[in-house]
Amino acid sequence: MSKPKIVVLGAGYAGITTTKRLTKQLSPEQAEIVLINKHNYHYESTWLHEVAAGTISPNQARYMISDVINPNRVRLIYDSVVEIKKDENRVVLENSEVTYDYLVVALGFVTNTFGIKGMNEHALFIQDIDSARLISEHIEYQFAQYSAGENTDEESLNIIVGGGGFTGIEFVGELADIVPKLCKKYDIARNKVRIINVEAAPSVLPMFDRDLVSYALQALEARGVEFRMGAAIKECTKEGFIVGDDAELIKGGTVVWTGGVTGNPVLGKSGFELVKGKVNVDADLRVPGEENLFVLGDCSWVMDKQSGRPYAPTGQLAMQEADVAAYNLKALLTNQPLKEFALDDKGTVASLGLSDGIGSIFSGTKLQGKAAAAMKKVVDDRSLFLVGGPKLVLKKGKFRPF
Amino acid sequence: MSKPKIVVLGAGYAGITTTKRLTKQLSPEQAEIVLINKHNYHYESTWLHEVAAGTISPNQARYMISDVINPNRVRLIYDSVVEIKKDENRVVLENSEVTYDYLVVALGFVTNTFGIKGMNEHALFIQDIDSARLISEHIEYQFAQYSAGENTDEESLNIIVGGGGFTGIEFVGELADIVPKLCKKYDIARNKVRIINVEAAPSVLPMFDRDLVSYALQALEARGVEFRMGAAIKECTKEGFIVGDDAELIKGGTVVWTGGVTGNPVLGKSGFELVKGKVNVDADLRVPGEENLFVLGDCSWVMDKQSGRPYAPTGQLAMQEADVAAYNLKALLTNQPLKEFALDDKGTVASLGLSDGIGSIFSGTKLQGKAAAAMKKVVDDRSLFLVGGPKLVLKKGKFRPF
Numbered sequence: 001m002s003k004p005k006i007v008v009l010g011a012g013y014a015g016i017t018t019t020k021r022l023t024k025q026l027s028p029e030q031a032e033i034v035l036i037n038k039h040n041y042h043y044e045s046t047w048l049h050e051v052a053a054g055t056i057s058p059n060q061a062r063y064m065i066s067d068v069i070n071p072n073r074v075r076l077i078y079d080s081v082v083e084i085k086k087d088e089n090r091v092v093l094e095n096s097e098v099t100y101d102y103l104v105v106a107l108g109f110v111t112n113t114f115g116i117k118g119m120n121e122h123a124l125f126i127q128d129i130d131s132a133r134l135i136s137e138h139i140e141y142q143f144a145q146y147s148a149g150e151n152t153d154e155e156s157l158n159i160i161v162g163g164g165g166f167t168g169i170e171f172v173g174e175l176a177d178i179v180p181k182l183c184k185k186y187d188i189a190r191n192k193v194r195i196i197n198v199e200a201a202p203s204v205l206p207m208f209d210r211d212l213v214s215y216a217l218q219a220l221e222a223r224g225v226e227f228r229m230g231a232a233i234k235e236c237t238k239e240g241f242i243v244g245d246d247a248e249l250i251k252g253g254t255v256v257w258t259g260g261v262t263g264n265p266v267l268g269k270s271g272f273e274l275v276k277g278k279v280n281v282d283a284d285l286r287v288p289g290e291e292n293l294f295v296l297g298d299c300s301w302v303m304d305k306q307s308g309r310p311y312a313p314t315g316q317l318a319m320q321e322a323d324v325a326a327y328n329l330k331a332l333l334t335n336q337p338l339k340e341f342a343l344d345d346k347g348t349v350a351s352l353g354l355s356d357g358i359g360s361i362f363s364g365t366k367l368q369g370k371a372a373a374a375m376k377k378v379v380d381d382r383s384l385f386l387v388g389g390p391k392l393v394l395k396k397g398k399f400r401p402f
Numbered sequence: 403m404s405k406p407k408i409v410v411l412g413a414g415y416a417g418i419t420t421t422k423r424l425t426k427q428l429s430p431e432q433a434e435i436v437l438i439n440k441h442n443y444h445y446e447s448t449w450l451h452e453v454a455a456g457t458i459s460p461n462q463a464r465y466m467i468s469d470v471i472n473p474n475r476v477r478l479i480y481d482s483v484v485e486i487k488k489d490e491n492r493v494v495l496e497n498s499e500v501t502y503d504y505l506v507v508a509l510g511f512v513t514n515t516f517g518i519k520g521m522n523e524h525a526l527f528i529q530d531i532d533s534a535r536l537i538s539e540h541i542e543y544q545f546a547q548y549s550a551g552e553n554t555d556e557e558s559l560n561i562i563v564g565g566g567g568f569t570g571i572e573f574v575g576e577l578a579d580i581v582p583k584l585c586k587k588y589d590i591a592r593n594k595v596r597i598i599n600v601e602a603a604p605s606v607l608p609m610f611d612r613d614l615v616s617y618a619l620q621a622l623e624a625r626g627v628e629f630r631m632g633a634a635i636k637e638c639t640k641e642g643f644i645v646g647d648d649a650e651l652i653k654g655g656t657v658v659w660t661g662g663v664t665g666n667p668v669l670g671k672s673g674f675e676l677v678k679g680k681v682n683v684d685a686d687l688r689v690p691g692e693e694n695l696f697v698l699g700d701c702s703w704v705m706d707k708q709s710g711r712p713y714a715p716t717g718q719l720a721m722q723e724a725d726v727a728a729y730n731l732k733a734l735l736t737n738q739p740l741k742e743f744a745l746d747d748k749g750t751v752a753s754l755g756l757s758d759g760i761g762s763i764f765s766g767t768k769l770q771g772k773a774a775a776a777m778k779k780v781v782d783d784r785s786l787f788l789v790g791g792p793k794l795v796l797k798k799g800k801f802r803p804f
Contacts, residue, residue: 039589058587130546130549130550130551130588131550131551133546133549133550134546134547134549134550134552137539137542137543137546137547138543138546140539141539141540141543144532144535144536144539144540145536145539147532147535147536148532148533148535148536149532149533150536185460186532187441
């Protein structure tokens, strides 16, 4: 009798954590495990705003999958998923096909432009390592062109960022750190460069209390970030954003959209029933009516029974879901009852550059300034630790333990 | 009675060396010295191909003028020269004017496109720090765009270099070093990137013997550089070079022209008589008929009495001219006879990347490979040493003395 085969799609937070837990909890005799990912590396998607600003290197934000997952225990396939044929227990890849007994779909997010005209064509996205790195190269290229006299338009130096959510605000915080350095490097006066955050809602960072938000806005404004709140983007052109009813043009040589994400489009292509681009899963994290199919992380909505609304998508959520998914996979193999997911909320911390931040941790404690910045690094290192242990923290961590 | 005033225009090899020598040879009572330069830094113009490739940082190739010239002894003015009114002993700057008793014009070179259609608009030049840095940023930007899927055209990765002279060949040598590193960084196969040197003449590096040239060609070809010799560029477009009678298009996302230089256009604007963009000077380095006017470096032609042709423009030539100009300025102030210039040729060394090169030194000794590469670093460090002494070599040198 052949071993059951568990296939995990995606090596983001959810996928790589699930795989890691499975290797610990199952003996090689209990199941064959396959992990499929586009690249041979995992990246910390919550660090991408730093790669995009250029404040950390792309390599610090990624590690080789084979450094944390034993390739002798798990079959690693580096390929792109084209379609999931869930009625046939089969996954079509770009270069091959894989069958499964159990499937974990953890294919992550893509940027959602909400159909704003021109956004796909003209804005840059913080989506993966390559797209984030392109942004930092693009910004530096604007500086290089300006200082070489190739572009005399001062507005080419402006960096405009659409979206005042987590990524948008953390990104402008990093930009406030890097822009003075670029100005020095390229002999350009700091006041020639504008960093402008544009948000349709009347405020930013809706997940934080108002006093923390107002701290963040003041701190960032003091470091030269401009905010245009209540400014809906009507269109994105080569020159920048067109906002508001009077169609004002906010010009910038670098235009970044951080205003929305949605689940991987493979879900829709594979016939999953979608709500705002993601799959509603049951409390055991399986797709309703599907015995052997888990959907995790940014590809699914999990109901928070306390609030009656789905949990907000975070790296913390994805990793905790992975723990439950691995537990439930083992339960399925051993005919034990499955667990229901509930988030153990450790809190939320947003960085505002290297040495500033805001956070609400545990039950109501608020942090701001250096304490929040330090806590953010602890959070970031924790995600490394949970997958790769202390060795990985030493190699890629932001807050060295000694 | 007021002190005579010596004004030096330009802080390149010729200008900064002249100024340095004058401060050593003249007492503060003998003359007032003024050095005028566009930037507050000197750069090593013979190192710019390395900045353009990204194999050294822009900062390694420049140093602050005030680090080597005492600002209490020399009045330093950072401004651009607009015009020399030689009949009025006056120099018009962008932001002020300066009169002089003696003038040293050492305003360096600009790129010469020989009127090739589209070259000014579409090609990048290795001309100064900012333009060289733009090239390395441009190259990396192509890689970043390609790896992020923004540009799927493989030819966007190609780097095409017009001109097989010193700069063109040294530049492709650096490119052969950096391209494999960029490929690794951006997960791009090395064979997707072509480095193509295009030269109208039947061979490259006309200043070297044929055996050295053939060594250089073979060494560079082995490292992935392609040569198109005997290929005259008819036009430069956004896509690349159009060459030969059949108007073949050689495509590349990075197009660099190194095929010619000429003297600073201020010369023409100021009514100097020009031969191929430069001023023919007498053996004492003064403009014929002008008692108080020296023109040095890439702004002038000095006849080599042995060959009957002007000396080829090099950093070595500029610095040796500076020694004679400083001597002659002192002679003029003290009513001594002036010296005639003759080059003490130490030889010529071309680098082909970090660890390869070719050279002819002293009277006929030929070098190739690592020995030439080492000698090149000695040459480069020597130019630092001659202006800034051992301290500057320690700070910016390529070949540490310990």
